[in-house]
Amino acid sequence: MTRPNAKRRPHRGFLGAILACGALGLSACVQPPEVQKRSAPPTIVTTLEAPPSATPGSCWDKQTTPPETKTVIEPVLVQPAQLTATGEVISPPIYRRKPQEYVVKPAVHRWFEIPCPAELTPDYISSVQRALAARGHYQGPVTGQLDTRTRRAIRRFQQPQGLDSDTLSLAAARTLGLAPALLPQAETAPEG
Known part of the structure; x- marks a missing residue:
């Protein structure tokens, strides 16, 4: 006779097999650290780290000159004028003065070896x-x-x-x- 509230436990052999398969699968995906260190490539230049014309194996840095900007105070429409059906102005438009920033000279990136x-x-x-x-x-x-x-x-x-x-x-x-x-x-x- 079995108890109605008894929890069923998985068979230990079955659970062990599942864990072993999972560990085997993970070990196939991860290289040991010493293999990763030995197989690391030498410095390789990519277009993300250097200019496109860079010689492979060379090292580069970039000097960035920030952009020059100019701030101008301009009126910005907050609420348009309200008009009647015949075109008469019920209330004039409402403007607020807001600073607007414009780029006068863009940023300059200069690569150097x-x-x-x-x-x-x-x-x-x-x-x-x-x-x-x-x-x-x-x-x-x-x-x-x-x-x-x-x-x-x-x-x-x-x-x-x-x-x-x-x-x-x-x-x-x-x-x-x-x-x-x-x-x-x-x-x-x-x-x-």
């Missing part, structure tokens, strides 16, 4: 600090850390060159003697 993060070792940053100190832009200890003082010095060094950014550009690194210089492309004579 930078040393890749893997290159920014403490030794490299120390060299940047020494090179900036030799040019009178950095006053402080050589720490090998890209701290606020170093970033301000980078910005001061790059501003006269037209780049108002505290991220070291590759052009500035070349000027400081910390990156290979670009050589002009030599024209090759046709073979024959």
Whole structure:
């Protein structure tokens, strides 16, 4: 005889099989962390991170100049005039003065190539600090850390060159003697 209110429990073998299948299914979807770390691609440039003409493997940053806007106070219609069927004015229109903002000059995005993060070792940053100190832009200890003082010095060094950014550009690194210089492309004579 069975009790009418007794709860039925699933068979333990059946429940274990369901859990095992679920765990097997999940393990097929997730790679172990060490496999994910080893298979991570090197720095790859995409159009979201760099200009479309960027060389694969290069690193870029963007300087954004905000848009210039102009605010003008203009009347804005709050309630239109109420007219009779014959066109007589019952009540005049109601206007309120409201500021309207107009873009005079749109935002400008300027891409510039930078040393890749893997290159920014403490030794490299120390060299940047020494090179900036030799040019009178950095006053402080050589720490090998890209701290606020170093970033301000980078910005001061790059501003006269037209780049108002505290991220070291590759052009500035070349000027400081910390990156290979670009050589002009030599024209090759046709073979024959």
